[in-house]
Amino acid sequence: MIIGSTTEQSSSYDNLEEMSVHELLLNMNSEDKKVALAVEKSIVQIEPLVNEIVKKFKQGGRLFYIGAGTSGRLGVLDASECPPTYGVPDNWVIGLIAGGDGALRKAVENAEDDLEQAWLDLKTYDINSKDVLIGIAASGRTPYVIGGLREANKHKIITGCITCNAGSEVAKEAKFPVEVVVGPEFVTGSTRMKSGTAQKLALNMISTSVMVKLGRVKGNKMVDMQLSNEKLVERGTNMVASELGVEKQLAEELLLKYKSVRAAVDQYRKLHK
Template sequence: MISGSTTEQSSYYDNLEDMSVKDLLVNMNNEDKKVAIAVEQSIPQIEPLVLEIVKRFKKGGRLFYIGAGTSGRLGVLDASECPPTYGVPDHWVIGLIAGGDGALRKAVENAEDDFEQAWKDLEAYDINSTDVLIGIAASGRTPYVIGGLREANKNGILTGCVTCNKGSQVAIEANYPVEVVVGSEFVTGSTRMKSGTAQKLVLNMISTSVMVKLGRVKGNKMVDMQLTNEKLVQRGTMMVADALQIDKALAKTLLLKHESVRSAIEHYRREKK
């Protein structure tokens, strides 16, 4: 095991190859149950980070994620889901992965070991002091992430991180560290498992909380979602119909005309005054 690294501790389970499929599934599930508890314990770290992100968005700032491997993919995933879910521009939340977009599908050798590359990637987006940078690294020792956070700090950019080791270098570099210690993995060192699940939960919490506080959710509805397929058109139709107490046919007509649930509701109510 790597000294001081919880994510590299040996699994509580051994001789996995001798387990039945049911035992494998049950034991993995037992480990997964620990993740939500670990995330809950990190809420006091997540809250101030969210509050700072909201402040900067209101001043025209953006949110950047950087990471390598699974961590990088999770950041790109969260960023890519914000525009269709909340109707925000693509440049509001940006995810960058070590090795570039090609690394989303196939590992890029040694990409995460470069301390300088993350900042080069961020400079391409003209990152500045109104923005926020969150480094994602289960181990907390990824050079790509550490280097990016260091340079961001030098340039007056607010930094946060999501890591699964306590007191890691990534956490030391971040102004607002979020440390979700989930313990050893079912398969020793395989941080795509519990650690990856924990990171996904935290990123969900961060981006969702930010979007709610920016007014992108009304009640509990995604009123600004993009109508990119028939399922979403149907969902939006029901939302308009319920909000205005009108029939589905009229609701769909309004939705398609105004291109969002929010706009459809607002236009209808204005016309009825």
């Protein structure tokens, strides 16, 4: 066990192989219930980070995530979901994983141990002082993430992090650290479990809050979502029909013509003043 590392502490449960399936599921669920409460305690750290991201976006900046393993995959996932959900350009939120995109499916040996590689990866995107960089590392000691944050600080780039250990090296490098301490994992050291869930929740909160504050949500609707499948066209049609008080057939025609809920509603209202 690594001294001071909560994520490496021994599980509160033992002899897992002797548990029934019901016991396994019940005990994992009991541990998972602790995650949202841990995230709640971190809201005081998440809020100022969100405010900085919104400020930088309004100045023409972008948001970058870096991480390794599960943490890296979660960053890439959050970044990849922003364009279809909020209709933003692909380069607004960028997720990078140690070892490159191939590491999304298969672990790349020693990729996370390189202190210099994250900055090399970030430089290919011309990262600059208008941008924000968030390092994601459950352990808080991933060299790939530490090195990236360190170099970003040198270049006057706003830095944040999401980690699941208190007082970690990653948190020390980040100007806006978010520490979600969820306690020992059900399977000792398996941070894809509670830690991964905590990181996903924090990422959801960060990107969603940012997009709302940037006007990409109206009321509670995703008015700029990409119409990439029949389900989303149906959802968008219902939104247009509800907002304008028109029949679904007309709503769908407007939606398909103008390509987004926002545009369909705005253009219809302009024509019917």
